[in-house]
Amino acid sequence: MPNRIIKILTQVFRPLLTTFILACFPFVSLANGDQQEALPLKEGVMAQMEKVANWQIARTQHMTHVGRARAGSEAYGRWIQGAFYKGLTKLAERSENPFYETWIGYVGKDHNWKLGKVKYFADDHVIAQTNLWYYRRHKNEEALAPVKETFDWLIEQAPDNSLEFVADRNKDKVHNCQWRWCWADALFMAPPALFELSSITGDPKYANYAHKEFKATIDYLQDPKTKLVFRDSRFFNKKGKFEEQVFWSRGMGWVYAGVVHSLESLPVGHKYRSYYEALYLQLSKTIVALQKADGAWPMSLLAGENYKEPETSGTAFFTYGIIWGMNNGLLESEAYLPAAMKGWKVLSSAVHPDGKFGWVQGVNEKPDVVTKDDSQLFGVGAFLLAGSALYDFLGQK
Incomplete structure (x- = not known):
């Protein structure tokens, strides 16, 4: 009788136990000659992605239209939620659970698939990437229409103002640089949507x-010596608290992931692809050399080990971009895999027992402070991007 009970309990609880083990111990050591290289279990990566996404979605419901969305940059359609949904689309593509795609469709429909409230502002364009993803999968014209209308309007405006940074947004195209992409973050937010819109419609004007x-923007903000990209022109001559030249980790991460997402919509042979491949390779070589010993990237990239905190939003974008390059034949695994695995260990260890993703620097424009309990939607989005790339990499093994 005791043996029979044990057998029944084992059958009932084994799936739960497996999920618990994968979430808590997502790495396994695999022998490779005389070396031991820690590669995560593919199932463990998926378990962590779903755990983190579930924690975040449960805290995003009050931001839906029905739930009286928050005002300001946390509202649906604006960049904070937009970056999260970009990551969630990657999870939805890979998870066996249909909930994530259903949730994306529910929220999009709830907001009539509208983009952010400032029509010319790149931060309010990032949600367009989710619209286009959903259109690709469901041929939902309601998701496509606001994207096309917004970018048709922007191209017609043809802003040509200076890229020198002016903080205050207004309708003056002459003095407000944010009609164009005068800050690093913008390269994540808007260009991939335009490249994808060209791919969908066949109209080259968007690309x-x-x-x-x-x-x-790259010509203006990229430092010719370090090859890093300034957050905006205000940082050209600024020094950080360790007297280093200031290159903000997440700002650089926005650029790196923006290049990746642009490449995803530019097929081999496209007239612009060689530019983005060359830029991607240049940035990859530069970024990997700046990783700290603990596997994280410092909030101020040239401050090195002076930054003790394992900030995870920049680290997630860099880990994502590196693994994506290995998956797509642009980076050699032998050279880049160690950095990617060190980065993922940092990200994995930042997941709290309940699924909260910590060590995410809050809304900012420069290196600042971060704690273990700090979390943000855009950080979760970056984590899901990194996890999706790693999941694909492990699937090739």
Whole structure:
């Protein structure tokens, strides 16, 4: 009788126990000659992604239209939620649980698939990437229409103002640089949507506009010596608290992931692809050299080990971009895998027992402070991007 009971209990609880073990111990040591290289279990990566996404979604419901969405940058359609949903689309593609795609459709429909409230502002364009993803999968014209209308309007405006940073947004195209992509974050937010819109519609005008403006921003903000990208022109001559030149980790992460997402919509042979491949390779080589010994990237990239905190939003974007390059034949695994695995260990260890993703620097424009309990939607989005790339990498093994 005791043996029979034990057998029944084992059958009932084994799936729960397996999920618990994978979530708590997501790495396994695999022998490789005389070396031991810790690679995560594919199932463990998926378990962590779902755990983190579930924690966040449960705390996002009050931001839906029905739930009286928060005002300001946390509202649906704006960049904070937009970056989260970009990551969630990657999970939805890979998870066997249909809930994530259903949730994306529910929230999009709840808001009539509208973009953010400032029509010309790149931060309010990032949600367009989710709209286009949903259109690809469901041929939902309601998701496509606001994206096309917004970018048709923007291209018609043809802003040509200076990229020198002016903080206050207004309708003055002459003095407000944010009509264009004058800050690093914008390269994550808007260009991938324009490239994807060209791919969907077959109209090259969106890709032509995106490339012209993307290249103008890189030409303006990329430091010729370090090859890093300043957050905006205010940082050209600023020094950080360790007297280093200031290159903000998450700002650089926005750029790196923006290049990746642009490449995803530019097929081999496209006239612009070689530019983004070359930029991607240049940034990858630069970024990997700046990783700290603990596997994280410092909030101020040239401050190195002076930053003790394992900030995870920048680290997630870099880990994502590196693994994506290995998956797509642009980076050699032998050279880049160690950095990617060190980065993932940092991200994995930042997941709290309940699924909260910590060590995410809050809304900012420069290196500042971060604690273990700090979390943000955009950080979760970056974590899901990194996890999705790693999941694909492990699936090739």
